Amino acid sequence: MTEVNKKSSVESYKFHHIDTDKCRTCKTYACEQVCFRGVYKVLNKESTPKCIVVDEREDYCVKCHLCTTACPQDAIIID
Secondary structure (H helix, E strand, O other), X not given: OOOOOOOOOOOOOOOEEEOOOOOOOOOOOHHHHHOOOOXXXXXXXXXXXXXXXXXXXXXXXXXXXXXXXHOOOOOEEEO
């Protein structure tokens, strides 16, 4: 009997993102600070900060929604 892998092998499935029209990269870097899995990272903190999603693997994010709660601009969307 053949075993069936029930998990998708596609790792590029985007299940959360940052709405760049709303994100103002707050001075507290809230998403980066609250994410204990390290999914978010703020680049160029000294000059022009930019918040990015570092790891988009669906199994890496535990969907705790700490980031969506912490974001003062409601710029993080988790599907």
